[in-house]
Structures are given as structure tokens and as C-alpha cells.
Amino acid sequence: MSVPTASGVRVRRMRPWTPWAFLAPYLLLFAVFMALPIGFGFWTSLHEWDINVPAKPFVGLSNYADLFDPSSVDGPRFWTAMKATGIFTVFSVPLLIVLPLLVALLMNGRFRGRNLYRAVYFAPYVLGVAVVGLLWRFLLDGNIGLVNHYLGLDVQWTTDLPGAWVALIGVTVWWTLGLNSVIFLAGLQDIPRELYEAAMVDGAGAWHRFRAITLPGLRPVTLFVVNATILASANMFGQSYLITVGAPADQTKTAIYLIAETGLRQFDMGTASAMSFVLAAFLMAASGLVFGAFRNRRTAGDTA
Amino acid sequence: MRTELRGLRRSLLHLILAVIAALYLSPLVYMAVTSLKTREGAGSTTPEWIPRPATLDAYREILGSTDFPVVTWFVNSVAAATGHAVLVLVTAAPAAYALARLDFRGRRAAFAVIVATLFVPPVVLLVPNFLIVNELAWVDSLPAVIVPAAAGAFGVFFLRQFFTTLPGELEEAAELDGCNRWQTFARVVLPLAKPALVTLFVLSFLSNWNDFLWPLFVLLSPESLTLPAGLGNFQGANSIRYDLLMAGAMIASIPVLLLYLVAQRWIIEGISRSGLKG
Numbered sequence: 001m002s003v004p005t006a007s008g009v010r011v012r013r014m015r016p017w018t019p020w021a022f023l024a025p026y027l028l029l030f031a032v033f034m035a036l037p038i039g040f041g042f043w044t045s046l047h048e049w050d051i052n053v054p055a056k057p058f059v060g061l062s063n064y065a066d067l068f069d070p071s072s073v074d075g076p077r078f079w080t081a082m083k084a085t086g087i088f089t090v091f092s093v094p095l096l097i098v099l100p101l102l103v104a105l106l107m108n109g110r111f112r113g114r115n116l117y118r119a120v121y122f123a124p125y126v127l128g129v130a131v132v133g134l135l136w137r138f139l140l141d142g143n144i145g146l147v148n149h150y151l152g153l154d155v156q157w158t159t160d161l162p163g164a165w166v167a168l169i170g171v172t173v174w175w176t177l178g179l180n181s182v183i184f185l186a187g188l189q190d191i192p193r194e195l196y197e198a199a200m201v202d203g204a205g206a207w208h209r210f211r212a213i214t215l216p217g218l219r220p221v222t223l224f225v226v227n228a229t230i231l232a233s234a235n236m237f238g239q240s241y242l243i244t245v246g247a248p249a250d251q252t253k254t255a256i257y258l259i260a261e262t263g264l265r266q267f268d269m270g271t272a273s274a275m276s277f278v279l280a281a282f283l284m285a286a287s288g289l290v291f292g293a294f295r296n297r298r299t300a301g302d303t304a
Numbered sequence: 305m306r307t308e309l310r311g312l313r314r315s316l317l318h319l320i321l322a323v324i325a326a327l328y329l330s331p332l333v334y335m336a337v338t339s340l341k342t343r344e345g346a347g348s349t350t351p352e353w354i355p356r357p358a359t360l361d362a363y364r365e366i367l368g369s370t371d372f373p374v375v376t377w378f379v380n381s382v383a384a385a386t387g388h389a390v391l392v393l394v395t396a397a398p399a400a401y402a403l404a405r406l407d408f409r410g411r412r413a414a415f416a417v418i419v420a421t422l423f424v425p426p427v428v429l430l431v432p433n434f435l436i437v438n439e440l441a442w443v444d445s446l447p448a449v450i451v452p453a454a455a456g457a458f459g460v461f462f463l464r465q466f467f468t469t470l471p472g473e474l475e476e477a478a479e480l481d482g483c484n485r486w487q488t489f490a491r492v493v494l495p496l497a498k499p500a501l502v503t504l505f506v507l508s509f510l511s512n513w514n515d516f517l518w519p520l521f522v523l524l525s526p527e528s529l530t531l532p533a534g535l536g537n538f539q540g541a542n543s544i545r546y547d548l549l550m551a552g553a554m555i556a557s558i559p560v561l562l563l564y565l566v567a568q569r570w571i572i573e574g575i576s577r578s579g580l581k582g
Contacts, residue, residue: 014406014485022402022489023414026395026460033455034421037432044431051438106321111314113321119568120325123332126564126571128514130532131553134539135335138546144349146334174328179575186576235427238516242539256427256517263431264521273431280425287423 045273052267063274074262074271080250081258082279084240088254089233092169096229097222099173100180105214107181108188118185122178129175133242136171140243159247168239168252175239176232180225187221188214223294230286234279255279335557339363339550346547362551371541374555376527377534380446381513382559384530387450389508393501396459401489403460404467405475415464418457430518437522444524453512459504462574466500467493503574506567513560531556 020027045063047056066072067079103121107114124132139146140157148154157167195213204212237256240246246253255275263272333353338346339362340355346362366374402408403415433452434443442448470493478488494501519533529537535552564571 016408018485019402019406019408019411022398022406022485026399027414029391029395029451029455030418030421030457032436033433033452034424034429034457037429037436038424040435041428041432044435051435103324106317111317113318115569117321117325118572119564120328122568122572123561123564124328126510126514126560127332127557128510128532128560129516130514130535131335131557134535134549134553135331137539138338138549139331139334141546144347144546146351149349149351174331182572182576231425235425241516241520242536256430259427259430260517260521264434269431269435273428276425276427276430280428283425283427284423 041273042277044269045277047270049270049273050267051269056270059270063270064278066271067274067278074275077250077258078255078275078278081253081255082282084250084252085234085236085255085279087165088168088236088252089230091165092172092233092236093226093229095169095173096176096180096233097226100177100225101184101218103177103181104184104188107185118178118182121181124175124177125179127175129238130242132171132175133238136167136174136239137243140167140171158244161248161251164244164247164252167243168236171239171243172233172236180229183221183225184218187218191217219294223290227287227290230290231283234283234286332557335550335553338546339554341547343545343547346550347544362547363555366548366551366555371526372534372538372552373527374531374534374552377529377531378555380528381530381532381556384446384449384519385509385512387446388454388512389505391450391454392459392508393505395454396463396504397494397497397501398489400460400463401467401493404464405472405493406485418460422457422461434522443522444528446528448522449512449515449519449530453515453518459508462504463497463500466497470496499570502567503570506563506571507574510560510563510571 046058046060048059048063049056066074069075107117137158140148142148142154142156142158145157147157155163157163191213195217196209199209199213235256236254237260240252240254240257244252246257256279259272259275259279262275263269334351337353337355340358340360341352342355342357342359342361345352345355345357366372403411403418429452437443437448437452440447442451474492474496475488478492483491513530514532515530516532516536519530520536523529523533526534526537531552535549535556538552539549
């Protein structure tokens with residue numbers, strides 16, 4: 001079938017199902033492993049669901065109610081884990097924003113070896129958490145680890161608080177600093193040079209240029225990095241699993257760690273699903289707050 | 305005076321960056337060094353940066369172990385990461401092309417739904433995907449670690465952005481030459497998209513190679529594990545054999561470090577420009 005175009009050339013019109021044929025393979029995956037599980041997970045959370053037990057009685061919201069009941073088995077466990085996730089997120093995210101921004105500012109210029117530094121700082125991130133966890137479990141060993149040796153300390157980083165938190169956060173900064181740095185660096189390079197040149201002509205100092213040009217120019221990138229880092233930190237699992245194994249007394253066992261154990265090891269899938277929706281609600285609220293904070297600042301800045 | 309000051313500042317900058325770089329790499333160097341030590345050397349309380357004597361014993365022991373079949377884990381990891389990356393490309397590329405270039409009813413809605421899932425916290429997928437994978441009888445087998453993650457919206461989102469930047473004239477020319485949409489896509493668009501496809505392949509390979517939580521729970525028997533899951537179990541059983549643990553960590557690191565060496569620029573550009581989250 002052909003239709004004449006404005007230029008008189010005849011271009012074949014595609015069949016109506018052609019675009020859906022292009023989309024079909026992906027949409028199949030999307031339907032089975034993304035759309036279906038979102039609904040199915042919620043359905044599961046309304047049941048007492050054990051993979052090995054045929055009867056899966058509907059229990060309404062009682063899995064959720066249990067989580068908010070201090071006298072239940074799962075409630076206190078869950079909030080201990082949520083507290084661990086909260087502590088880790090609150091202390092790791094600021095470091096994972098400020099330090100990578102500083103590194104990106106140091107690297108934002110044309111000088112020899114810049115790409116080499118960038119590649120070195122990024123290198124730990126390509127290793128994955130299993131290698132990073134094993135390596136730091138060794139370096140943080142209380143008796144033979146390099147960390148205690150070179151710092152002249154005698155801290156049990158893997159079993160004592162607050163040392164365990166310092167260790168988990170420090171390892172995470174080492175592992176992912178390069179990731180946020182390269183994103184900030186890409187953002188810095190998108191800021192037009194003319195803005196800085198104009199500001200220099202106007203006699204603006206370095207700090208003023210940073211406040212007036214760099215920070216506003218980085219706003220979209222910063223919004224993305226803050227949001228992605230909060231979500232990544234709130235999903236911390238491998239570091240805790242490999243380095244502290246949740247010690248001491250499950251205080252560094254994060255929410256996702258508990259959810260995976262509860263659902264995929266003990267097969268209490270109703271409870272685990274309810275936990276994951278409560279955690280997800282917190283995460284979405286956090287994202288909402290971040291987006292709100294960035295939008296308010298912009299309107300405040302515009303009217304000022 | 306001014307240039308002198310600038311030179312001084314530049315030297316200071318290099319000094320700071322070099323010190324951070326050395327601190328950054330030293331743990332990795334120590335991992336490599338320890339993997340070449342003897343059992344006693346690795347357990348020594350005084351750090352030795354040169355293994356004396358240097359030995360491949362740890363590698364020999366870990367590669368010869370029957371309880372911890374590292375070679376099988378390695379093969380599984382290569383197969384899973386390759387299979388996953390290929391699956392992402394063959395499903396995401398045509399979908400992204402349709403969303404970027406083909407005009408049809410429901411396009412905006414389809415794209416909006418797919419992108420919206422980028423904001424769904426992945427934790428809610430954990431339990432139901434385990435149940436679905438179990439229903440498909442994939443638990444404890446490689447499809448479980450190859451397929452579900454390919455439903456993520458990242459690949460479609462990433463390629464769609466690239467396709468929208470391609471100039472449309474070449475596709476129009478191909479249509480005028482009598483190509484249908486599939487031929488245009490396969491012969492004109494895909495070759496032009498090679499850099500984006502390579503980047504997506506490498507990023508997908510890396511994320512699958514390094515994935516830890518999911519394979520740890522969905523793969524069960526020793527011979528079906530990937531390297532990260534295997535090493536996680538291995539640590540539990542060998543918490544004091546640091547020579548073996550570091551050799552295992554090296555075996556899991558060497559392939560990705562080589563890939564990084566070759567494709568460093570693509571990996572960094574791809575991640576920094578698309579904002580892949582960790």
C-alpha cells in the first residue's frame with residue numbers, strides 16, 4: 001500500500017501491527033517479569049504464602065498489621081532491619097554526594113592524566129559487591145587486617161558497633177565514589193564555559209562562580225544522583241551479608257537482607273512481600289521528598 | 305608570578321589526585337599479592353606487599369576443589385552474563401526503535417508505562433519473581449539469572465534515546481529504495497547504532513556478572529552457581545583461608561578488569577551519560 005507524500009514520493013505505509021511486532025519480544029518479558037510481579041507481589045502479601053504448603057489462606061492485611069504489632073515475631077525484626085537501612089542511608093548518602101562532587105570538581109579541567117585518574121577512581125565499581133565484600137572482609141579483619149595495622153587501631157570492624165557502620169559505609173564509599181564522580185563530571189562538562197568567562201569578566205571570585213553557576217548548572221544531575229544514591233543505599237545487601245553478616249545481633253542486617261531471608265530462605269512469602277511493600281512506600285516517599293525539595297528550591301531561586 | 309602560582313596549583317592538584325589514586329588501587333593490589341601467598345603468608349599479622357615465597361598454590365587448591373567448583377562457576381558466569389546481554393539487545397533494540405521512530409497509536413502510553421517502572425523499587429519484585437521463576441521450573445538453573453532482569457526498562461530507555469538522535473534521512477532513503485521497516489531497521493539503523501549497542505552489551509554483561517543477591521537465593525546447588533554466589537557461600541565455609549578467598553576474588557575480577565581495560569571509555573561514558581544506577 002502506498003500513499004503520496006507532500007513531495008510526491010510514494011512511501012509505503014506500514015501495517016498497523018508492525019510496531020507491536022517490534023515491541024513484542026520486550027513486552028513479553030516486561031509483562032511476565034515486571035508488570036505481573038508488581039500485582040502478584042501485592043496479592044501474595046495478602047496471603048499466608050509458603051511455597052511448600054499447598055494451602056495459601058487469604059489473610060487480608062494481617063501480614064501488614066503484624067509488622068506494626070510490637071508483640072508479633074516479625075514486627076520487631078522488621079523495624080530493626082528498617083533502622084539498619086535507615087542508619088546506613090542517612091550516613092552514606094551525604095558522603096556519596098559530597099565526596100564525588102569534590103573529586104569531580106578536582107577533575108573538571110583539561111590536564112594530562114585526567115582520563116587515567118577517572119579510570120582509576122571508577123575501577124572498584126566494575127568489580128561488583130561479592131569481590132568487594134570478600135576483599136574488605138579480609139582488610140578489616142580485627143586481627144590480621146591492614147586497616148587496623150596501618151591505623152594503629154584494635155577495632156573489631158566486623159562485629160562491633162559503631163565500627164561496623166563505619167566499615168560498611170567506608171567500603172561503600174570506596175566502591176561507588178567513582179560512579180557518582182563520573183556522573184557529576186559529565187554534568188560539569190555540560191555547563192557552558194561562556195558562563196564562567198562572563199562571570200570572570202564581571203570579577204566574580206571562585207566561590208561566587210561555584211554558587212552562582214556550578215551549583216545551579218548541576219541541579220538536574222544532582223537530583224538524579226541524590227535519588228539514585230538513596231535508592232542504592234536503601235538496597236544495601238552484599239556489604240552487610242559478606243562483611244558483618246548482620247552482626248552484632250542483626251543490627252546491621254538491612255531490610256532487603258531480611259526480606260530475602262524471610263521470603264527466599266524461610267519461604268514466608270506473604271510476610272516478606274508485605275515487608276517489601278512497606279519498604280517500597282518509604283523509598284517512594286523519600287524520592288517524593290527529594291523531587292519536592294529540588295522543585296521548591298528552583299521556584300525560590302526564580303522569584304529571588 | 306601568576307604562571308608560577310598556576311604551576312604550583314597544578315602540581316598540588318596532581319599530588320592530591322595521585323594520592324587518592326594510590327589509596328584507591330592499593331586494596332586491589334593487596335588482593336592480587338595475597339592470592340600469590342602461601343596459607344601461612346596470607347594469615348600473617350604483619351602485612352607483606354611482596355609475597356615471599358610467591359606461589360600459585362591458592363589458585364591450584366581452589367581450582368582443584370570439588371566442594372567449590374570454581375571452574376564451573378566461571379563457565380556459568382560467562383554463559384549467564386553473555387546470554388543476558390544478548391537477550392537485552394535482541395529485545396530492547398527493536399522495542400526502542402519502535403518507540404523512537406514508528407508512529408502508532410498507543411506509543412506514548414507504552415513508553416510512559418515502561419519508563420514508569422524505572423521508579424518502581426526493585427525490592428517489590430524479589431518475592432513474586434522468585435515465585436514466577438519457580439513456576440517456570442527455572443530455580444537452580446541459568447535461565448533464572450539470565451531472563452528476569454532483561455525485563456528492566458533501562459535498555460529500552462537507553463537505546464531509544466540514541467535512536468531519536470539519528471538523522472532520519474537515511475531511513476527515508478532506505479524506504480524509497482524499497483526496504484520495509486524490518487529491512488530498514490536491520491540494514492540501516494542497527495549498523496549506525498553500533499556504539500550504543502556495544503555500550504549496552506558491556507553494561508548488561510557487567511551488571512549480570514556482578515549481580516549478587518538474586519543468584520545467591522535463586523541458585524542452590526554448588527554446580528549451578530555463578531561466581532559471586534559461589535564466592536559468597538565459599539566465604540562462609542573458609543572464613544580464615546584468605547589466600548583462597550583472595551584467589552577466588554581474583555578469578556572473579558580478572559575478566560571484568562580486562563573488559564574494563566578494553567572498554568573503559570565506553571563503560572564510563574555510557575554510565576555517566578545515561579545515569580545507570582548501581
